[in-house]
Amino acid sequence: MGLSLKSLSKSYLNPQLNQPMKILDSLNLEVDSGTFVSLIGPSGCGKSTICNLIAGIDNPDFGDIILDGQKIQGLPGHIGYMPQKDLLLPWRTLFDNLLIGCQIQHRDKLSARAEATKWLNQFGLTPFSNHYPHQLSGGMRQRGALLRTILFGKKTLLLDEPFGALDALTRQEMQHWLLSILSQTQYTVLFITHDIDEAILLSDKVVVLSKRPATIIQEFTVSFPHPRNPELLLSKESLELKKQLLQLLIN
Numbered sequence: 001m002g003l004s005l006k007s008l009s010k011s012y013l014n015p016q017l018n019q020p021m022k023i024l025d026s027l028n029l030e031v032d033s034g035t036f037v038s039l040i041g042p043s044g045c046g047k048s049t050i051c052n053l054i055a056g057i058d059n060p061d062f063g064d065i066i067l068d069g070q071k072i073q074g075l076p077g078h079i080g081y082m083p084q085k086d087l088l089l090p091w092r093t094l095f096d097n098l099l100i101g102c103q104i105q106h107r108d109k110l111s112a113r114a115e116a117t118k119w120l121n122q123f124g125l126t127p128f129s130n131h132y133p134h135q136l137s138g139g140m141r142q143r144g145a146l147l148r149t150i151l152f153g154k155k156t157l158l159l160d161e162p163f164g165a166l167d168a169l170t171r172q173e174m175q176h177w178l179l180s181i182l183s184q185t186q187y188t189v190l191f192i193t194h195d196i197d198e199a200i201l202l203s204d205k206v207v208v209l210s211k212r213p214a215t216i217i218q219e220f221t222v223s224f225p226h227p228r229n230p231e232l233l234l235s236k237e238s239l240e241l242k243k244q245l246l247q248l249l250i251n
């Protein structure tokens with residue numbers, strides 16, 4: 001069980017050359033249920049395209065996307081997707097932003113509000129629930145966007161560079177905080193990042209993608225025990241893994 005990508009291929013029209021441009025070439029990937037898998041690869045190799053296909057926003061040309069045994073390509077609504085930009089609606093308070101998923105799914109309002117209230121506390125956002133997005137810090141916005149993704153109610157999360165726009169310190173806080181949230185839950189997570197340290201710290205498996213068209217160059221199991229803290233990144237094993245990942249990405 002979990003998420004499987006089978007021989008996934010996708011081309012887009014290159015508007016300059018007016019020719020198809022291959023973005024994904026027969027990509028295979030397994031994300032086992034309850035595990036955290038990071039995808040890293042060069043800029044423009046097709047990571048967000050993979051996300052859009054899994055989220056059902058776009059269709060693959062070939063191949064299957066299978067979630068817990070069911071084909072989901074072209075079918076939105078099966079996973080919690082947090083795109084690169086937080087996409088909080090500026091005219092809604094944080095609390096009302098959190099309820100969007102429940103409204104889309106026509107879920108009971110009272111129970112949705114109760115659930116959002118419970119999680120707001122867990123995310124340290126209770127004092128800011130009536131703030132509008134422009135009144136929140138970058139870290140709070142990202143936490144809000146992640147909470148909204150969780151409140152969508154799916155057990156598989158697709159997080160496309162959720163901390164990419166944050167400064168180094170806030171980013172570290174967010175990683176620490178994500179680890180603690182995930183340690184209390186059983187989510188299956190596919191996480192996109194450019195940051196090798198972040199991938200090592202958070203993941204059970206790190207998957208390295210080639211330049212476009214994206215195929216998988218290598219997969220690494222990351223078996224450091226939990227709970228993890230950033231000091232593990234200074235360990236000999238972690239530095240060795242980082243070296244291997246860097247070499248693959250540079251070549």
Ligand SMILES: Nc1ncnc2c1ncn2[C@@H]1O[C@H](COP(=O)(O)OP(=O)(O)OP(=O)(O)O)[C@@H](O)[C@H]1O
Nearest residue numbers: 012013014023042043044045046047048049050212
């Ligand atoms: N709708 C589209 N039409 C045409 N080309 C597209 C479309 N979407 C993406 N592309 C192209 O596909 C390629 C891969 O883009 P994608 O955003 O998936 O890469 P990425 O690995 O997520 O990049 P980054 O790491 O910079 O965020 C790029 O060359 C991009 O220009």
